[in-house]
Amino acid sequence: MEDGPLIGMRALLISDIHANLQALQAVLAAAPEHDVVWNLGDIVGYGGNPNEVIDESRRLGTVFVRGNHDRACSGLAGIEEFNPIAQRAARWTECVLTGEHRDWLQHLAAGPIMPDGPQVSCVHGSPIDEDEYILTLRDAWDSLQHPCSCITFFGHTHVQGGFATNGEEWFRLTPQYQAPPRRLGIRSTDHGAVPEQFELELREGARYLLNPGSVGQPRDGDWRAAFAIYDDARGVLTWHRVPYDVRGAQQQILRAGLPDRLASRLREGR
Numbered sequence: 719m720e721d722g723p724l725i726g727m728r729a730l731l732i733s734d735i736h737a738n739l740q741a742l743q744a745v746l747a748a749a750p751e752h753d754v755v756w757n758l759g760d761i762v763g764y765g766g767n768p769n770e771v772i773d774e775s776r777r778l779g780t781v782f783v784r785g786n787h788d789r790a791c792s793g794l795a796g797i798e799e800f801n802p803i804a805q806r807a808a809r810w811t812e813c814v815l816t817g818e819h820r821d822w823l824q825h826l827a828a829g830p831i832m833p834d835g836p837q838v839s840c841v842h843g844s845p846i847d848e849d850e851y852i853l854t855l856r857d858a859w860d861s862l863q864h865p866c867s868c869i870t871f872f873g874h875t876h877v878q879g880g881f882a883t884n885g886e887e888w889f890r891l892t893p894q895y896q897a898p899p900r901r902l903g904i905r906s907t908d909h910g911a912v913p914e915q916f917e918l919e920l921r922e923g924a925r926y927l928l929n930p931g932s933v934g935q936p937r938d939g940d941w942r943a944a945f946a947i948y949d950d951a952r953g954v955l956t957w958h959r960v961p962y963d964v965r966g967a968q969q970q971i972l973r974a975g976l977p978d979r980l981a982s983r984l985r986e987g988r
């Protein structure tokens with residue numbers, strides 16, 4: 719098992735949990751059977767349960783890539799680049815983190831890491847720069863040609879989807895769901911929302927940049943927690959969205975004295 723890719727392995731891909739324990743719990747309850755968990759970073763920052771989310775994340779496995787918030791909240795990087803709300807959240811997180819968790823965050827690996835042989839890489843931002851945002855095909859251009867791996871899993875943008883090329887054509891990939899993403903209702907946490915999934919067949923010879931989306935602070939207009947399952951034997955990536963207890967997560971943010979905006983945006987998926 720130590721050398722070469724695992725046979726018939728299914729990986730649960732999670733990213734940008736951002737200390738949202740309610741969203742992480744919903745993802746774990748909904749996730750289909752899997753063998754490993756690959757965490758693409760930004761475990762903390764913004765949300766109200768950083769210590770609990772680190773405990774839960776560590777319990778899930780050993781494959782982690784560090785995010786910019788993991789660096790900032792553990793004192794490994796400055797917060798000058800952050801907007802004022804993110805700065806406040808980073809300062810609060812650094813204050814409440816246990817010494818052990820702070821130390822653990824400081825020692826997370828920078829991407830790319832290759833947990834399943836050379837064909838697959840995991841990064842936070844991009845294979846070229848861990849802090850780069852890949853939001854458009856233009857952003858994806860250099861990374862898709864980077865001689866890293868055929869498949870690169872990334873996070874950082876909080877937008878579920880990705881990009882691909884067969885060498886001649888370039889594609890943007892967006893999961894198509896039945897239920898249109900809508901603003902979460904005020905009176906109910908689920909508002910009739912249901913879990914959904916969307917399968918992408920991975921073609922031999924093509925190159926992919928694939929984002930599982932954000933568990934704890936989606937920004938693609940769909941408030942449901944996002945994750946993905948990668949099945950290397952079938953060559954399939956399945957994107958998932960799952961409703962979670964948004965109000966519970968909002969209460970934790972407000973109780974911590976964090977800015978209201980960090981709570982209200984969860985309802986909008988922005």
Ligand code: ZN
Pocket residue numbers: 734736760785787874875876
């Ligand atoms: Zn993030």
